[in-house]
Amino acid sequence: MTVKEGDPIWEGDEAFRNSSNPARFMDWLRQERGLDFSSYEAMLDWSTDEIEAFWAAIWDYFGIISETPYDCVLQARTMPGASWFPGSRVNYAEHILRREGDHPDRTVFHHLSETRPLAEMTWGDLGTKVRILATRLRERGVGPGDRVVSYMPNVPETIIAMLATTGIGAVWSSAAPEFGVKTVADRFSQIEPKVLFAADGYRFGGRDFVRLAEIEEIAAGLPSLETIVWLDYLGNRERPKTQAEIVAWDEMTGGEPVAAEDFRYERVAHDHPLWILFSSGTTGLPKAIVHSHVGIIVEHYKTAAFHLNLKPHSCMFFYSTTGWVMWNSLLWGPLMGGRVALYDGSPTYPGPDLLWKLAADVGATSFGASPTFVENMRKQGIVPNARYDLSKLENVFLAGSPSTPETFVWLQQAVKQDLWITSQSGGTEFCSGIVGGAPMLPVRAGEIQSRCLAVDVRVLDDEGKELIGEVGEMVIAKPMPSMPIFMWGDEDFSRYRESYFDVYPGLWRHGDFMLINERGGCYVHGRSDSTLNRFGVRIGSAEIYRTLEKVDGVLDSLIVCIEEPGGGYYMPLFVQLREGHALDEALTGEIRARLRGERSPRHVPDEVIAVPAIPYTLTGKKMEVPVRKLLMGWPAEKAYSPDAMQNRQSMDWFIDFARRRSEGGAGMYQSLTRR
Structure with missing residues (x-):
């Protein structure tokens, strides 16, 4: 089955759509607020335009428990420093229990x-x-x-x-x-x-x-x-x-x-x-991100109900360690009166399909994992529904990295045909989603269905002009309740402003490149500080990786693009090869031809280089930014933290490569620091 990116592959039947949590909320809004929306998209537009009215409705709809009434929903639409539901007194744990x-x-x-x-x-x-x-x-x-x-x-x-x-x-x-x-x-x-x-x-x-x-x-x-x-x-x-x-x-x-x-x-x-969550810590001291009780309560009700469609009969599973923001989201199931399945250990021990067995054993209705995990299942030829009863599964929730059309198709074929597949993207900063699932909308291969409710996310170019159908910088134009209330130790908000508001004043710059098409579908193209900027043309690294997944000899890959001191660019592609394969002229030629044919000539790297292993953070992200910094001449101790890595030794090769490459002249880091 050949499916192109954006092809429609699933839509819930009328009964599924009408019984979904968003549909029930729309009925409630009609009866209790006199708001009659003709479609989910109309409600979405209202939620992002009238954020105070939306969050007041969330408060009432879910019956938030407060010792005192709130004075107002939002004091002012300011970022940072938005104050949500002042006057209220609430407790997160009380709502879970x-x-x-x-x-x-x-x-x-x-x-x-x-x-x-x-x-x-x-x-x-x-x-x-x-x-x-x-x-x-x-x-x-x-x-x-x-x-x-x-x-x-x-x-x-x-x-x-x-x-x-x-x-x-x-x-x-x-x-x-x-x-x-x-x-x-x-x-x-x-x-x-x-x-x-x-x-x-x-x-x-x-x-x-x-x-x-x-x-x-x-x-x-x-x-x-x-x-x-x-x-x-x-x-x-x-x-x-x-x-x-x-x-x-x-x-x-x-x-x-x-x-x-x-x-x-x-x-x-x-x-x-x-609670306090921390940024990945790949470089520098991790940011200590502080969330409020009230912000997480209302945001998690919204996300659990409307973007995962969890209900009292639901059983949620998401593979996570206690060091990833997704662990803080596991209680979405109990928050909605349902169940959650916890797992500690390797996702592929003693067998590669262990998590699917767990899903069957507990009757999971929502299965969550990274696209990388699912892609590895596909490549290994695993067919979970041939061994396990996954009939109770209603949706698969993908998070952590971009998903491919092939991943969506494999899930339908190998897991369950009638399956709502939702790819979502958010961040530690919100402990929630920015773009995500919508059970009332169709699913398209490789595409994130929609902006999340009440998240005014936009895509801008360098001059701040909004883009539709083009890749640009992801920004959020209005406050969200679960945005950090502050960063620990950042009394004057200087680090907060520097981290998110230094490029577009008054707008949250998330640090991802993104595309929103005319129908509202979303694609996240990786971190903007690791996105490939070649002669002024931005290329998402996810595009490169998707093409390389089809090359038989390539097990894994990493690509960066650096600016040279003389004004030029250098874009090497590092590949980890499968056992029994060598990086000969034939394989290099195939890689170049596929990138040129499937993407564009600008996607073809300057060099293809074999490496022993690709470095990853503890949360499973490729370490593009640290490798880029090493090649720009940064000292290793400033470029990355070994303790934040899954496979520390994998970076040794890159340190040596960067040293050998820079022996002939100063890297960008030295050039900048000498000015």
């Missing part, structure tokens, strides 16, 4: 790991554990505004710790246990935590990774730390040597239960911090 009393014996979590068999947790068990732990934290003097951090795997204990922390108004932050010491220290040292939740290690691909030494070093660098709550995840009874008091997880969550009616959630002001 509000369904507990309705069905305490129903399952809320399925959880599987390489160390534990598949098991379940009920709403009642979750609520009880959260209340006990929250009470123990209060007894230790933890209160509103105190920071509590985690170095734990994706297991129920970590979710419980997060809900207990946020339930008492303390501020949560998480790092994955595979992160190196420097990566964790760069994050946690900025926010001075009082409590650390830590596991003794994790298992990945059948191998145990004990983290005692790392935890000792992390704790030693946190003078504010008073308590470590210790989880024996691998069964290692040894404890780290630290000045902080160590308390066992079972001690903090055991004992007499705390009844729901005897527990008080800390309802906090509209601008009270909920």
